[in-house]
Amino acid sequence: MSELLTIRDLKIGATAYPPGEPPQWLEIVKGVSVTLEKGKVLGLIGESGAGKSTIGLAALAYGRGGVEISGGEVLVNDRDILQSRQKDLRSLRGGEVTYVAQSAAAAFNPARKLMDQVIEATLEHGRMSKSEAEARAVNLFRVLGLPDPETFGSRYPHQVSGGQLQRAMTAMALCPAPDLVVFDEPTTALDVTTQIEVLAAIKTAIRETGVAAIYITHDLAVVAQVSDHIMVLRHGETVEYGETDQIINSPREEYTRALVSVRKIQHVEKAPKGEPVLKVENITARYRGVPRDVLKDINVEVYPGQTLAVVGESGSGKSTLARVITGLLTPSDGQITFDGRTLSPAMPGRTRDDLRQVQMIYQMADTAMNPRQTVGTIIGRPLEFYFGLKGAAKRKRVAELLEKIELGDGFLDRYPAELSGGQKQRVCIARALAADPQLILCDEVTSALDPLVADGILKLLLELQAEENVAYLFITHDLATVKAIADSIAVMYQGEVVRYGPKTQVLSPPFDAYTDLLLSSVPEMELGWLEDVIEHRRMESAGN
């Protein structure tokens, strides 16, 4: 067999400049070897910082932002591209090897028509004439399932949706008839329902053009759908390499097993009991200056010690609902009852105790904590503010809370920048708990985290719920998360609750069309799942 790409003992590093210390050499990729045959797809998977994008870019002999390739060989068509001259690299990049980035919206020039950008590299490298390239692009648009392939190219980037733009970028990468395409998390920024359409389109296009590809993602279920081989990376080293079937069904390494079994938390639904702690009645709301309602007549209830999951794609109004409950956005109609009393619709009208009872945890733990405050201050402030705790008593309680979130009191004097993503989110949880609330609003708390870390956070939330009898209103777009923690579910679509009830009832047939679409879009870790789903779909996603 002919090897298209051979990577031998690749070492990549970067120089870090910590303040007040001498510069340090950090090794990002520590000797990775892999080969790829013509027409095959290699999946690279790992957590953030595993070095997967860095390896992907090394196939173009490119190091991003100060990254240096320090050792090893990268052979493309038996030519070591690490030794190539700049001029040869130019003909390689965008010609022989092309790249699809994560954010298509940021990768397109908003001022030029799609067609001009899609065929630009092809013309630049003189691989085809203009008319040939255009014909090929139109054909690729068709293969990728874009609407009106003949005229699609005459639109501007802002005139098409995110999912379509991502497909247009795939067309751009495939247009020069390259030997190898590097896909760097091409579906990560998309909604689940859009993600599988793009995924299916990419898969079809790869098969039809017979190109080889490197597919980089952190989601094993996604990569299982498209690749022939999978390489699992961690801290810049290969953990396991094998055929997709073997990695998914009989992983050898402990770490791979953990990745495969991620999102399999089992949570038995609790029946609602007692009076609901939160009642949202007939809430209708709109933002100032926007002439349509973002929320339309919402009715949901949350019971003490239970979790209501609010699911939907971006723009469905989930986060707006949280803003209305906290009083940050005053609804135009409807009322919110908390623990038997009606809450003032606007935040300034609420008492300190009302505020204490409803706490919030944000998606981005990075921005939810003041970078200039220590963990001790961040967690200690609600104690001081609501309960007047000071000095030793406060310190003791903070230490207890740190214990609860499974971090020791060694974290007291650390700054947020010194914590990992998962630890940051844990500190945010501790801050919410410090107020001793009855309800915590969790806004996509796990979606910025790596799967294994997210699992840890979900487990922690469930344990804390059992201990503290706190209720959660859990906003997410990820159905696997919902299955893991919800007692009841509200499915939102374009500002309305389209389906609401106990978990088992919402997740069992008969489904309405949207819930069916949403449920079927969650990638599952089995081979051939993608084809199955595409065949049986009943509607297209709205964000398409």
Place this chain on the structure above:
Amino acid sequence: MMRVPIAAGLGLVITVAFFLAAIFAPLIAPYGMAEVVGDVWEPASDKFLLGTDNIGRDLLTRLIYGGRTTIFIAAAATLLSFLTGSILGFLAAVLGGWADQALSRFVDLMMAIPSLIFALVVLSVMPVTVGVLILVMGFLDSTRVFRLSRAVAVDITVMDFVEAAQLRGEGRNWIIFREILPNALSPLVSELGLRFIFMVLFISTLSFLGLGVQPPLADWGGIVKENKEGIVYGIPAALYPAVAIAALSISVNLVADWVLNRTTSLKGGRG
């Protein structure tokens, strides 16, 4: 220990020297501030290190006392402009809406009038004392600080941690001084250095035009004014204060740059 880059170290040494000379002026200066000790425009000699000025006072003594006045007025005015400018700027960012509109439009109005002309008009109707000078310069300059601190704070107020503090029910003081201020410090500190220099130039300009520090009190701008006729005869007396102004400006800026770099790379700092 932290290492100080050469440029910043040099700047630090010169700045500190200037400030020390200002503070201990009566001890260092060889003669009395307004004492006539020699002939008009005597050349440099052992007796008068930099020569004498237009009426026979020792120029080095004048320079040292002049630095004292200039630095004191500039520092006090900078402090005033930062106190009013940053507090009002943060307030505008936190309050938003009408309060923000009213403050910002008022500041726009003030900035539409060239500050030198505005200051000249005000000073020509007010008694020119050191206190009035500081007030006029401080308030005029606070409009610039207002703009900067409002812009920085608006960015910070939309961060989730500020929202979290609001949801906790925190008062305005906590949000301004504990949540926003620590994060706005680095741009403000570097601006502080720059503003101080502008103040030195401003007071020098005013004095040169005769509406600043009044004789017999010395200040750098005033010394240039007094000795400017000498330039025609090749007498360098007017150049020394100019050199002093330039040296102070550059060294303070070197320090401010370094402080900016330090604070942005601090633990948890944001760019």
